[in-house]
Amino acid sequence: MTGTAPDRVGVLGGGRMGAGIAHAFLLAGSHVIVIERDDDSADAAAERVGDSIRRSVERDMSLDEAALRARLSTGTDIAAFGDRDLVIEAVPEDRDLKEQALTDAEAAMPPHATLASNTSSISIDDLATARLRPERFLGLHFFNPVPASALVEIVHGAATGADVADAARSWVMSLGKTPIVVRDSPGFASSRLGVMLGLEAIRMLEEGVASASDIDAAMTLGYRHPMGPLRTTDVVGLDVRLGIAEELTRELGQRFEPPALLRRLVAEGKLGRKTGCGFYVWNEER
Incomplete structure (x- = not known):
């Protein structure tokens, strides 16, 4: 089973991790928008993802660089998440920062969308307490560097819907990566x-x-x-x-x-x- 990528993906935070996550979904065929805090940061995120695309094309000449770049957009207006199927928070590992980022993202997302945190240690159940739709929230823990990593840790919170966890497995497999599913616990497994x-x-x-x-x-x-x-x-x-x-x-x-x-x-x-x-x-x- 290869999995199916979501059509429209949002990434909140375009640093090394966020850019890597965006790059992975672009290769899987998704349309990706990366939102950053200001124009300079958004431009830097676009450059990071663009560099990753270029390196991928150099390794695999069958890839269409123009098509990959055409499916990427960056900006500062979080309202752009209004049509996304999946939004992944990828801001630094600070509890207060992540809680605010998740709140802002969820407010902009459509009700059907899934919200994920790329946290590597913060409790998904704790982060879920302030969510409007906790059943559509889970952890998607990617590893650095994302392009070279074969693993994504899916963290299933107490309120996470079974259908959301199943969809997450399919998304991860569509990236050519292996999902492992763990229940929410300090530090997860990895x-x-x-x-x-x-x-x-x-x-x-x-x-x-x-x-x-x-x-x-x-x-x-x-x-x-x-x-x-x-x-x-x-x-x-x-x-x-x-x-x-x-x-x-x-x-x-x-x-x-x-x-x-x-x-x-x-x-x-x-x-x-x-x-x-x-x-x-x-x-x-x-």
């Missing part, structure tokens, strides 16, 4: 496991157990992980990992307490690949 491994790797680096590259090699060569936990943290963003760890500490206790090294690097603005420096130095174009 963040809870991934963050715990990443935090322990940071503690080991902090204690001088081994270098970052050797800690990562222990997992890539010894356990066949495609990427080590410290390099993964750089790709995800140290600030993102810190926010998730703080959320999990509140929900699950001190075993998720962020190491001092992680807090220090975030305070210094060393956030990983997106700033050029984290546990590694990144020289690639960001």
Whole structure:
């Protein structure tokens, strides 16, 4: 089963994650609009998605770049979500910011549409309490970088309708990705496991157990992980990992307490690949 993509998709937030999500649905045949907070941010989002489209066409010459670009629009008016079938919130991992973004998006959406949050750790049931239609709300947790990731975590809240969860599975499969379905719980499945491994790797680096590259090699060569936990943290963003760890500490206790090294690097603005420096130095174009 390959799944069926929604015809009209909205993405609220056009950063690295939002742009990746938009790109994935464009490749699946959806018409996508990305909404940002101001014109400069909307222009930057259009450039990010455009770059992803160009790279996809370079890898697969059967793709029609003009057609892909024609199905993309960006802007700042959230009222553009008024004709969408699916809207995905992809703003930074901050509870207050996400709650406001979801409220704004839902107010603009038609009643039949599904609203999804790309949160990686915040409770879907908590976010659902302020929803007008909680039965049409769920989590769609994409992974960074979206184009290279094979997984999407579907988070089923207590109020999520069975038909909405089934549709989400079909949408994910239409992207060529594998869905896993988890019930709402702190950190879901992926963040809870991934963050715990990443935090322990940071503690080991902090204690001088081994270098970052050797800690990562222990997992890539010894356990066949495609990427080590410290390099993964750089790709995800140290600030993102810190926010998730703080959320999990509140929900699950001190075993998720962020190491001092992680807090220090975030305070210094060393956030990983997106700033050029984290546990590694990144020289690639960001």
